[in-house]
Amino acid sequence: MNSENILTIKNLSFEYDSGFSLKNINVDFIKGEKIAVLGSNGSGKSTFFLNINGVLSHHHGNIFYKDVNITGKNLDILRKNVGIVFQEPDSQLIASTVEAEVSFGPINMGLEEEEVKQRVDSSMIEMNIEFLRERPVHYLSGGQKKRVSIADILAMRPEIIIFDEPTASLDPINCEMFERTLQRLENQEVTTIVSTHDVNFAWKWAERIIVFDDGCIIADDIPQNVFADSDLLRKANLVKPMLMEVYEILADKGFITSGKSVKSISELKEMFL
Amino acid sequence: MKHNHFGARSIDEYAYSSKLKSWNSSLKVLFSFIIMILSICSQNVIVPIMIAVSAGVITVYNGKIRIREYLSLMCIPMVFLIMTSIAIMLDFNISGGFSVKILPNNVYRAVYISCRAIGAVSAMYMMSLSTPVTEIIAVLGKLKLPFIIIELMNLMYKYIFVLLDSQAKMKNSAAARLGYCNLRTSLKTFALICGNLFAVSLRRASDYYNAIESRCAGGKIKFMCQKKPIKLIHVIFFSIYTALIALSEILLDTILKGIIL
Numbered sequence: 001m002n003s004e005n006i007l008t009i010k011n012l013s014f015e016y017d018s019g020f021s022l023k024n025i026n027v028d029f030i031k032g033e034k035i036a037v038l039g040s041n042g043s044g045k046s047t048f049f050l051n052i053n054g055v056l057s058h059h060h061g062n063i064f065y066k067d068v069n070i071t072g073k074n075l076d077i078l079r080k081n082v083g084i085v086f087q088e089p090d091s092q093l094i095a096s097t098v099e100a101e102v103s104f105g106p107i108n109m110g111l112e113e114e115e116v117k118q119r120v121d122s123s124m125i126e127m128n129i130e131f132l133r134e135r136p137v138h139y140l141s142g143g144q145k146k147r148v149s150i151a152d153i154l155a156m157r158p159e160i161i162i163f164d165e166p167t168a169s170l171d172p173i174n175c176e177m178f179e180r181t182l183q184r185l186e187n188q189e190v191t192t193i194v195s196t197h198d199v200n201f202a203w204k205w206a207e208r209i210i211v212f213d214d215g216c217i218i219a220d221d222i223p224q225n226v227f228a229d230s231d232l233l234r235k236a237n238l239v240k241p242m243l244m245e246v247y248e249i250l251a252d253k254g255f256i257t258s259g260k261s262v263k264s265i266s267e268l269k270e271m272f273l
Numbered sequence: 274m275k276h277n278h279f280g281a282r283s284i285d286e287y288a289y290s291s292k293l294k295s296w297n298s299s300l301k302v303l304f305s306f307i308i309m310i311l312s313i314c315s316q317n318v319i320v321p322i323m324i325a326v327s328a329g330v331i332t333v334y335n336g337k338i339r340i341r342e343y344l345s346l347m348c349i350p351m352v353f354l355i356m357t358s359i360a361i362m363l364d365f366n367i368s369g370g371f372s373v374k375i376l377p378n379n380v381y382r383a384v385y386i387s388c389r390a391i392g393a394v395s396a397m398y399m400m401s402l403s404t405p406v407t408e409i410i411a412v413l414g415k416l417k418l419p420f421i422i423i424e425l426m427n428l429m430y431k432y433i434f435v436l437l438d439s440q441a442k443m444k445n446s447a448a449a450r451l452g453y454c455n456l457r458t459s460l461k462t463f464a465l466i467c468g469n470l471f472a473v474s475l476r477r478a479s480d481y482y483n484a485i486e487s488r489c490a491g492g493k494i495k496f497m498c499q500k501k502p503i504k505l506i507h508v509i510f511f512s513i514y515t516a517l518i519a520l521s522e523i524l525l526d527t528i529l530k531g532i533i534l
Binding site: 079101138153 | 285286289405406407427428430431434435438477480481483484485486487488489490491493494495496497498499
């Protein structure tokens with residue numbers, strides 16, 4: 001096993017009482033990776049996240065956290081080290097003031113009071129919500145609530161952070177702030193998993209893409225390969241990223257040399273300099 | 274900040290914006306409670322009126338809450354008081370023909386009860402308009418109330434706002450589809466929204482459970498509490514205030530007894 005492996009999932013299966021299930025999931029996560037998870041609604045992404053965070057306990061297969069086999073008894077290891085930022089801040093935020101809210105995770109981890117305070121302060125500064133410290137959570141705007149919900153998880157300092165459709169309800173300015181947060185997490189070598197429907201974002205940001213369909217992982221590869229596979233895209237109801245398509249057209253017409261991949265507008269501009 | 278003419282929400286907003294918010298919450302709860310008891314137990318009408326005026330001045334002047342807003346909040350209990358007073362004042366007589374009388378004795382009783390109630394309400398407003406609900410709950414926690422009750426109070430308080438938001442959204446979307454065009458439709462829409470809110474609450478409950486458990490809660494809900502040290506000057510302020518009220522009660526009591534005797 002690779003020494004950098006944080007989480008290894010082998011033959012994971014899970015079934016709800018209502019019947020929906022995850023089937024035979026095999027995947028591992030390495031320190032500092034940037035992973036986008038794609039797949040239509042109800043394809044099993046959220047169920048998978050709750051499994052690797054330890055809220056739902058898996059029925060078959062194994063989850064290893066750094067060589068520790070996770071069973072029903074040590075689920076707390078997962079909860080401490082894998083954090084989820086839920087899609088709806090309103091279903092995540094439970095305290096009445098911002099400061100109390102951010103302190104919830106660290107207190108549950110059983111940290112000393114000083115340490116809790118220090119972590120709460122630093123993650124509030126990180127998310128730029130210091131000035132909201134004593135404000136009641138229920139009077140914040142949507143974007144502010146989202147920032148608080150991210151600070152919640154940052155304060156727990158997990159090794160893996162999962163963002164479940166983070167940009168779904170954000171305006172462009174808050175999206176930009178979110179991308180800067182991802183950049184900082186990358187610098188701190190935190191493994192980040194972002195579930196999204198935005199293929200353009202996935203293309204620009206991710207270094208690995210996992211595609212879910214009907215409870216199974218149907219692709220786990222670098223973005224270039226995933227988006228080049230048109231059968232796969234059709235099966236998972238995905239489209240090609242705009243930049244990739246523009247690049248292909250330009251290469252096809254002979255304006256630029258093919259064989260490279262362009263991740264951002266500025267990279268495309270550079271090719272014409 | 275959203276503005277909503279729903280009483281509970283505005284009281285909550287005032288508590289967060291009050292200048293008295295930084296004062297130690299146990300102190301505020303304790304003294305407001307003592308003042309309230311003094312008002313209820315008072316034997317005359319003057320002390321409750323003094324309490325109503327002074328507590329109002331503290332809330333409005335020290336707490337920096339606009340006097341118009343304070344008075345409009347006071348109107349809410351007033352409606353109940355006026356209706357009760359009318360019931361106390363009127364004396365119905367059914368035997369030997371129907372007659373309604375107003376007895377002077379009953380008028381005095383109605384005024385006396387109203388005054389004590391207004392005093393008590395002002396004392397309670399002094400607390401609730403300066404202390405956010407979560408801090409009041411924390412004080413109750415210090416009084417060794419069972420943990421489960423404290424936890425439930427916190428969660429209920431939080432989710433009232435989630436419920437109100439959902440209801441507001443449903444109401445808007447129903448109105449956008451002519452859901453309130455006449456009385457019949459309005460009633461039907463109201464019933465649909467009630468049912469829908471219940472269904473949404475049930476579905477959301479499992480989301481909340483997931484979110485709480487994903488952060489290692491393990492069945493207990495605890496938060497960090499902002500420490501607000503007790504300041505000597507605040508203790509002195511409240512002590513003098515309470516002593517003055519208690520003293521006037523005793524003095525008035527003796528004077529009034531002297532007059533009657």
